Amino acid sequence: NAGVTQTPKFQVLKTGQSMTLQCAQDMNHEYMSWYRQDPGMGLRLIHYSVGAGITDQGEVPNGYNVSRSTTEDFPLRLLSAAPSQTSVYFCASTGAGGPNYEQYFGPGTRLTVT
Amino acid sequence: RKEVEQDPGPFNVPEGATVAFNCTYSNSASQSFFWYRQDCRKEPKLLMSVYSSGNEDGRFTAQLNRASQYISLLIRDSKLSDSATYLCVVIMNTGNQFYFGTGTSLTVIP
Numbered sequence: 759n760a761g762v763t764q765t766p767k768f769q770v771l772k773t774g775q776s777m778t779l780q781c782a783q784d785m786n787h788e789y790m791s792w793y794r795q796d797p798g799m800g801l802r803l804i805h806y807s808v809g810a811g812i813t814d815q816g817e818v819p820n821g822y823n824v825s826r827s828t829t830e831d832f833p834l835r836l837l838s839a840a841p842s843q844t845s846v847y848f849c850a851s852t853g854a855g856g857p858n859y860e861q862y863f864g865p866g867t868r869l870t871v872t
Numbered sequence: 873r874k875e876v877e878q879d880p881g882p883f884n885v886p887e888g889a890t891v892a893f894n895c896t897y898s899n900s901a902s903q904s905f906f907w908y909r910q911d912c913r914k915e916p917k918l919l920m921s922v923y924s925s926g927n928e929d930g931r932f933t934a935q936l937n938r939a940s941q942y943i944s945l946l947i948r949d950s951k952l953s954d955s956a957t958y959l960c961v962v963i964m965n966t967g968n969q970f971y972f973g974t975g976t977s978l979t980v981i982p
Contacts, residue, residue: 789968798880806968808968814968816969817969860918863915865914
């Protein structure tokens with residue numbers, strides 16, 4: 759199993775550009791989530807999904823969209839990038855039983871918005 | 873107020889030392905607790921779950937104090953390889969959202 763994969767690993771955007779961060783998992787996990795990690799702030803939940811077709815907002819959803827058309831994929835879209843969205847983004851998935859089980863994280867995407 | 877608070881450190885300890893981290897949480901209805909480890913520029917990985925009765929995994933001991941709303945992690949006989957950031961994680965009673973602390977940085981010195 760590849761586990762949780764994320765692409766790209768690094769990205770530089772100009773203010774106002776849009777892009778999609780890709781996340782995929784091959785463990786047949788129902789629960790997937792997106793976090794951003796900033797210095798001194800820890801990981802903060804952006805959006806999460808408890809299954810295909812179901813998404814919900816986390817702690818910091820503004821400026822981001824998600825969709826979950828399949829169990830495997832959970833892309834994160836930045837609609838109009840802003841310098842405040844410069845961060846490291848992690849995707850994670852959790853197995854049966856929901857979030858009380860171990861979260862598996864992808865390697866992260868380092869995004870810089872200029 | 874943050875849902876989960878940790879002392880960021882850094883903690884610099886010599887090899888062989890015992891070190892303890894605490895983490896406080898604000899919601900008394902929190903239901904599940906974990907410690908994750910994150911190496912520099914890497915993704916977090918589960919270190920251990922925290923059970924009400926306390927639990928041990930080798931040199932690592934985790935405790936939960938519901939009355940005072942904190943969890944702790946004790947590392948005995950520190951190794952150089954223990955150098956990392958340790959994140960406490962709390963799941964609220966809704967069950968769908970993880971709350972991470974900001975992490976405590978540990979450096980074990982030869």
